[in-house]
Amino acid sequence: MHPEFEPVIGLEIHAVLETRSKMFCDCRLVASTHEQPNVAVCPVCSGMPGTLPVVNHAAVEYALRVALALECEIATTSIFARKSYFYPDLPKGYQISQYEQPLARNGRLKIDTSQGEQTIRIRRVHLEEDTGKLTHLNEDGETYSLVDLNRSGLPLLEIVSQPDMHSAKAVRAYAFGLRSILRYLGVNSGNLEKGFFRIEPNVSIRPVGSRTLGTRTEIKNLNSFRALERGVTYEIERQTELLLQGKDVVQETVGWDEAEQATVSQRSKEDADDYRYFPEPDLPPLVIEQDWVDEIRASLPELPHAKFKRFQAEYDLNAYDAGVLVADEAVADYFEAVVAADAPPKLAANWISGELFGLMRQQDVGIEQLNLPAEDLAGLIKLVDAEHINQNTAKEVLEEMLTSGESAAAIVKARGLQQISDPEQIAHWVQGVLLGNPNQVAEYLGGKQALSGWLFGQVMQAAEGKANPRLLRAELDRQLEELSEGR
Ligand SMILES: [Zn+2]
Structure with a gap:
């Protein structure tokens, strides 16, 4: 890291809440990589007109477990909103997500790094539904894309941290710690490869001592903790280099390219306004009873x-x-x-x-x-x-x-594997090896210390591996010492 600059990193984590069914319908949860495409799809999660979403109670409970474990303030009333954008993986043309009034805010997670314990503040925790999955293909010069809606409507928990991390190591510790909590709570398997636990860091650089944040980029496509650490490190170095050359960092989304071990530009970042958020008219506000919160809190491991x-x-x-x-x-x-x-x-x-x-x-x-x-x-x-x-x-x-x-x-x-600790027996083995290898013993006594390890090995071999190594070592040293004094 360049001494004049400080990285500032926050994380968005999307975790699939592994309940039996999807967020707003009865379809079962399947990992897209393990099933045929479009086997867990219904009119609701494929966005057919006239269908109505119903909130998955278990997903709310799972979300509350996480929010409480992260010491968040729970909102007694939170609101689902429509986040509108057009993309083929989103059949309704909007994603149902919590926006202005999330389920929980202001939590914290303690991490341990080589610099000691650090508290990372959690900005918000909210519920949403996952999108479908696109596979882009190119056959015989023809390019086309396949849409798989198995993932469409999976219950997702988004956990957003404050930009409290300043190194790739801290980012890894936070993501690892959070994944560990989700697994303890039994809400998520923490599988990065399956896409059930997705980590998206946003990285910016600023001069040391500055309080304002620099322009940030968001890194996607990090499929392992190793990729996470490398991707963040790469992005810190890339941005630092730009600033040193007097250039500007462009606000954009970048993707980690595992083969190139580099980030590549994906798209410039839309402003939040582009999504035309408004409250979801088909869902009532999500009201959480205090008794339920207390009950869940008491049940945390x-x-x-x-x-x-x-x-x-x-x-x-x-x-x-x-x-x-x-x-x-x-x-x-x-x-x-x-x-x-x-x-x-x-x-x-x-x-x-x-x-x-x-x-x-x-x-x-x-x-x-x-x-x-x-x-x-x-x-x-x-x-x-x-x-x-x-x-x-x-x-x-x-x-x-x-x-x-x-x-x-x-x-x-x-x-008959019992270790042999009989001193006489061990002395006998040592003596046998020293007598049987006069040249090596002479070299050792002449100053070739490394031969002591070789002699140890010979004795252990004579003992068929069963000698007490501590006693063997002591006896070998003693006999060699004696020989040395006798010269
Ligand atoms: Zn469905």
Whole structure:
């Protein structure tokens, strides 16, 4: 980042509320990438004349959960409006959205970055319906577009932050934190690729110390958190470069091009006036009873940030470990179950974020599908902690646990994998290796320190991997020291 300029970034996030049906009709929710086009469509969501929308009660409840989790003020009365524009993915010619009177305002979300904790203010949270999806094709020189209305009318929650972020890292932390909250609340799967969680940052640059905002651009087409971070970084650099050359930034929408790793201009930004917003005459004002709000508030789970703080305090974990564990509620629950079964918390965190995350990535499954009950992992960790088996053996045992479903203790016993801590036995192995490799020992004693690791490996091999590594290390050092003194 150029020292004279400061990026100012706000985020609009669109999350599909994953209720059973669409926002204003009974059509079921389908992910457009996983179904045939136009299989979940009816007269309402295809915009037939004479049809009337009916608000999906569950979508309002989901929206309230999010608004309360973000500590927003809830509007007792909010209004749906028509946002008019002409585009083939919008069969009615307008989108029903909340505009002047949104469901909720003035919330906040705490994020943790390397610079510490920061509070990002939420400007508003409102309900709307999704549009259809266009696929542009080019065959034999003919270009045409296909319209899929499966997505038309999906319940969408738009969450708009204040421009409180000043780096790509902060943007990522905010988007990641928000997605985590939506998943905890069970309202959204957080799937960026499916388009169920869409992140649109707006980025501007201003001289450090200035209070006025620069001209902003909005970035679309960010399909992963990596793309988000790169897209924002690219846009910051592009705008800074323009300003340094004395040029102006144009207010526009840009799209992230994954292949080019660059943003490309899509269209200049319409003013809000162009949409001719007016209250939706077919829907009454949305009235929220205070009792309902209280009931939902009382039912909220412990949220990621609170859990993050508690994990550090209660289990003495560092911020990194706590952050990794709380990002996914199922993982956090699993961790607590492993600790409840008497595994030391730090070891449990390491095993989960190391071996188990590796397996989850490999098999592309969640922790609950790993076929490894928390008590079983705790059993394995306790064997390591008590030095009955070493780390490497434990990894082998874990593999067998996953395939056979046997407990760690049973596998260790059956295969004779128990770690050997007998000092005499270890001394014997060390001695054997030192006598058997006189040249390497001489080189080591002559100053080639790196050979100590090689000798360690030889002894471990002689012990068939079962020696207690801590005792082995100490014994090897002791015998080498003795030889060194005897020279
Ligand atoms: Zn429908």
